[in-house]
Amino acid sequence: MIIQKAIKLIHSESDSWVRVEQTRKIPRGLELRFGIYRGEHGAQIDSWSIKCFGVRDATITALDGGGLRLYPGMHPAARRFTARRAVLRWRDIRDKDAVIGALYGAHVTVMDDWLPFDEVVSIEMISRRTASCRGPDFLMRAYAKAFRAKGERVQLTLLGGSKAKSMRLKVLHFGDSYVIAAAFTVQRQT
Secondary structure (H helix, E strand, C coil): CCHHHHHHHHHHCCCEEEEEEEEEEECCEEEEEEEEEECCCCCEEEEEEEEEECCCEEECCCCCCECCEEECCCCHHHHHHHCCEEEEEEECCCCHHHHHHHHHHHHHHHHCCCCCHHHHCCCEECCCCEEEEEEEHHHHHHHHHHHHHCCCCEEEEECCCCCCCCCCCEEEEECCEEEEECEEEEEECC
């Protein structure tokens, strides 16, 4: 069964609540077993297994999440793995605090809370007056725009080939947890 259809079935139950019952590593991926409950405190009414293949990132912090969502590859959490890489360089910043604040604002606008600011923004001092950071091009472009809005000059350089990586990733989101993977298979448990 395709995952979109399974999620639709799960949410078609009135007042369904999703809980992670088990996680385990499998060859080439990760398996998640979900219990479906009638409301947050009700009885279990169904059970599903979702196998995730080609996992690029998984953060499973909330086992009692409530629902399931599947986001396409254009979601910023997936795009950070498939987008071209870029380097942003700057020098002689007049107001460093204002620029860092603008970078943080651009980061939150693009990534929301999917990726912490400090996981992307690793500022490398090239010299006493010049610095750079690198990351996915769509995020570095947002940072460049934030610099320019503060009247600063920056240089954005795209790295690598002319095309983004061809891997198509999706984001399975449940509670505060997610799995970013290339493929998902779903099976209803009996």
